[in-house]
Amino acid sequence: MNRLLRLAAATALTLGLAASGALAQSKGTIYYLVPTLLDEFQTGSIDAIEKFMGDVGYEVTSLDAQNRSDLQLNQVDDVLNLAPKAVILAAVDFDAIKPGIEKLRAAGIPVMIFDRQITSTPSDFTSVAGTVEIGHIAGDEAIRLLTEKNGSPKGKVLQILGDPGDPYTLDIQKGFEEKVSAHPEITVITQAAMQWEATNAGNIAQDQLLTNPDIDLIFNHAAHLSVAVAAVLEAQGKKPGDIMMMSSNGAPVGLDLIRKGWLNVEVEQPMYAQAAALAMFADKVVNKQEIEAGTYDVIGLTSELTIESWGPNIKIPGAAITADNVDDPKFWGNLQPPTTPVAAVE
């Protein structure tokens, strides 16, 4: 019996020491307010942020806002009482969250903006690829594809947005149309897939291809929409490549469609680098140290940090994924997160 008690005491002591050691290593908890779990980019970002923040000593707790801006504001109120070291925010709605950011910062909790840029109020750090810029890359790629097919930048494009109430998709649309509008011979038909539901995207493509059989290119605002569109094209007897297609966000499904020939281009949002940049500057943000503008190497991507009116802003360049580079492990859609730990910027 005594031996059993001694063993129990020794086990408790060992566990206690291990726990205190773990606590000693941790610099504290950071909350990540993720807009939705119905999007592979967002679910992937949770793993990436946890991994990179772990590299620099922070624990991360993620809260899902279920695509509801009111719920995200409630989460801000809850997190305020938990005294986190910082909050990472990927906003459901760029404007609705503004009072939440102000409340957090007034309470002395630094706010780091991830992926969805907010310029209407100051924050402590922003790491984005830029949704408008993603649209720009998509626009350039569309022009390239149409030129290769038709000899000059002309043709008909079906653009399938996500939910029309989501500012993310509207920003991509803005960037895309800024580029293609420079070419008057390119016609863009725009439709939206309500609630980002893939069946809606398939239905839109099916109807539009009947009334506009001369569509050259379909641009879907997310890779999962491309799956349904490709399925509809297949059901119509089309073969990969008969109609050019591209999408944005760089999800694994998009890369697979490139390998199968259905998709010509997937515009990558550099999720790993965006998450790594947060971790690189986390210490400076938490300790309220000055962040210097300049060029930084973020896991191999040269990125520009500028000091904007809303705070330090690092912009990570997106990339066009094609059949030539689809297997590059740097693309998050290949699900091979970098194994080398990131280091905090001194």
Added chain:
Amino acid sequence: MTLADSMPGPGSEPRQERHKALLALLLDNLVWIILLFALACFAIFIPKFFQIGILLNIIEQSTFVGIIAVGLSLTLIAGQMDLSIESVMALAAMTVALTFGTGGAGGGLALQPPWLAFPVSLAMALGVGALIGWLNGTLVVRFEINAFIVTLASYIWGRGLVVALSGGRSVYGLPDALRGVAVTRLLGIPMLAWVLVAVYAAFALMLAKTPFGRHLYMIGGNAIASARAGIPVARNVTLAFVLSGTLAGLAGWLLASRTAGATANPGIGMLFQAFAAVVIGGVSLKGGQGRLSGVFAGVLLLSSIQTAINVMGMPPHYTMMIQGTLVLAAVLLDTAKNGLRRRYL
């Protein structure tokens, strides 16, 4: 005007009967008339709308909402309701995709011979639907919990389970045997459209010609009187929920086939479309009334509007505005119809 003018003349009674019969026919099929009117307007005013391909698209795209609307109608006719159908459909789609999908979060189960994927996946989807339907029915009947609460809970946990199972990831790469129903045509008509028509024909026949169907109407009209008349109310209501769940499972299987996999939010928003179609189709929310032919017309009407908006290139939120207005109009029309029936029939 003389007394003779107001007296029924020879042959006036048969004429009145004919008028009544015509009026009854018009009232019973008002949704079909509205559908034809809408299609005629779209054909006239929307360029390129009037073509066989568009009409086939309307039917094919109605499949999923149409099938879950049948299940919803069964429960409503029985005096209950089933809010879980959309989530059951999504869960069935995700279960099939996770088992057979080769990409994303899919498990990539490969059966030998490959055609076995067809019956096995179908059985899985129907099984998932039937199980949740049975659970809903049992909680409503045995534990006497309000169907609204029970099925709302199923709607919520079902959606959560879809996300939990997939981890928010998409699943894709279904085997050809499973995709066949979405890519095959029979006599030039998509197989999905045939399935939709077959489901409506079978269940309309069941409601009209079998004791189970007639009992559902009686139970929905007055459950206590039905029980006193010896009708097995508990068994029939449970069966209505099981059928509703099974149909949602079928819709999920077809949805997975159509989209070649499943995302974390398949079919989101279809519950409200199904409700709209059922109300427009004349099924009473109070139970005991409604015909599937009306529901079918309601589903086609909603799909026609959606297709018209797609073809016109209008922003999709107009669809929701129009659908909402239509539901309200349908309820008002139903009130007017009942007034006309009381007065003239």
